[in-house]
Amino acid sequence: MSLLKCPNESPEKILKLFDEIYSKTRIFYLLKTALDLNLFDYLEDFKSVEELAEILKCDLILIEYMLKILNNLGLIENKVIDGKVCYKNTDITNIYLKKESNYSLVNPISYYFENIKNWENLIDILKNKYNFSKTDSNNFFPEVVIRMADECKCWELPKVLNYISKYEEFKNAKKLLDLGGGHGLYAIGFSMLNKNLKCYVFDLPKVVEVTKKFIEKYNAKNVFTIAGDFYKDDIGKDYDIIFTSYNPGGKNPHIAKKVYNALNIGGLFINKQFFPEEEESIEDYLNNMEWNFFKPAGLEKDRIRFTFKGDLNFDDYLEYLKNLGFKILEVINIQELLGFECFGKSKMIIAKKVK
Numbered sequence: 274m275s276l277l278k279c280p281n282e283s284p285e286k287i288l289k290l291f292d293e294i295y296s297k298t299r300i301f302y303l304l305k306t307a308l309d310l311n312l313f314d315y316l317e318d319f320k321s322v323e324e325l326a327e328i329l330k331c332d333l334i335l336i337e338y339m340l341k342i343l344n345n346l347g348l349i350e351n352k353v354i355d356g357k358v359c360y361k362n363t364d365i366t367n368i369y370l371k372k373e374s375n376y377s378l379v380n381p382i383s384y385y386f387e388n389i390k391n392w393e394n395l396i397d398i399l400k401n402k403y404n405f406s407k408t409d410s411n412n413f414f415p416e417v418v419i420r421m422a423d424e425c426k427c428w429e430l431p432k433v434l435n436y437i438s439k440y441e442e443f444k445n446a447k448k449l450l451d452l453g454g455g456h457g458l459y460a461i462g463f464s465m466l467n468k469n470l471k472c473y474v475f476d477l478p479k480v481v482e483v484t485k486k487f488i489e490k491y492n493a494k495n496v497f498t499i500a501g502d503f504y505k506d507d508i509g510k511d512y513d514i515i516f517t518s519y520n521p522g523g524k525n526p527h528i529a530k531k532v533y534n535a536l537n538i539g540g541l542f543i544n545k546q547f548f549p550e551e552e553e554s555i556e557d558y559l560n561n562m563e564w565n566f567f568k569p570a571g572l573e574k575d576r577i578r579f580t581f582k583g584d585l586n587f588d589d590y591l592e593y594l595k596n597l598g599f600k601i602l603e604v605i606n607i608q609e610l611l612g613f614e615c616f617g618k619s620k621m622i623i624a625k626k627v628k
């Protein structure tokens with residue numbers, strides 16, 4: 274091996290790949306630390322680096338750099354006050370990154386910090402050294418739905434509620450089912466928009482215990498829970514609206530049939546789901562890998578993220594609904610409704626039972 278001769282290809286690509294990824298990973302852990310320290314809760318008003326380091330009991334130089342980085346990321350802004358550089362949250366940080374804010378995303382974001390541990394253990398997961406089927410869906414979902422509540426109430430929930438409230442069928446409805454409703458915020462919101470509506474949240478027994486707490490929190494007098502498993506149990510009948518959002522049965526023909534049977538003629542089936550149909554980007558591959566890390570009992574996951582055994586693809590699902598006796602009134606692209614895309618592409622189908 275000669276020290277005087279270079280290999281045929283430069284190492285630039287390899288070194289840059291690792292360097293770029295390392296930089297992003299450092300930012301990831303820096304953000305985690307900022308949230309762990311509740312740093313943004315202290316930056317509602319301008320504070321100097323010294324003041325903040327003192328409050329947090331942290332190293333002055335390191336805090337100074339941390340603030341410079343957060344400033345660079347657009348999460349905080351700076352101003353010189355009495356000759357000292359001071360920092361405070363930008364508006365978006367005040368809304369979403371303070372623990373105590375009404376629209377705090379701190380809990381949903383903590384999902385990333387939990388999940389990254391799986392990637393640290395990837396070799397064990399790949400070699401199946403971990404038993405990732407230990408938990409079942411009844412124990413797995415209560416925590417998930419609390420996170421989803423915090424997340425949806427920031428944007429998706431009000432957008433969806435207001436969209437649906439325009440429908441005459443909604444205005445005239447008396448009985449609504451939120452199937453796999455989890456936290457129940459959709460049902461609670463619907464009951465606020467139509468005072469004559471009785472709303473039922475159907476979900477697994479341990480999840481409805483969480484739903485009840487949200488019902489109490491929002492003092493929702495017209496919202497009730499039904500504990501059950503929608504694959505096995507009766508979901509009730511005589512509904513004017515059946516709403517369902519991101520539930521594992523949302524692309525399943527048997528659940529669609531149950532919904533059809535439980536709806537009144539003229540009633541609406543409103544189904545908001547991810548319909549992942551292509552797998553092409555590195556993000557898709559990563560997400561699908563992650564989806565396969567973990568298989569709670571009671572959930573028949575399929576290979577692609579957000580899909581389950583027996584699911585239909587989007588076109589076949591619409592065809593199936595039409596054959597059952599639904600008229601498809603609208604398909605809404607959720608990312609257009611939200612104004613941005615995150616977590617993948619989802620659609621909301623609004624179908625009317627016509628026969």
Ligand SMILES: C[S@@+](CC[C@H](N)C(=O)[O-])C[C@H]1O[C@@H](n2cnc3c(N)ncnc32)[C@H](O)[C@@H]1O
Pocket residue numbers: 410414415417418421422425452453454455456475476477480501502503504517518519520521
């Ligand atoms: C991803 S969460 C969606 C929660 C809520 N609908 C939302 O969009 O924010 C899926 C929900 O389906 C419920 N679920 C899953 N399997 C179920 C089953 N077999 N029977 C009843 N509910 C189920 C979960 O407990 C959870 O509340």
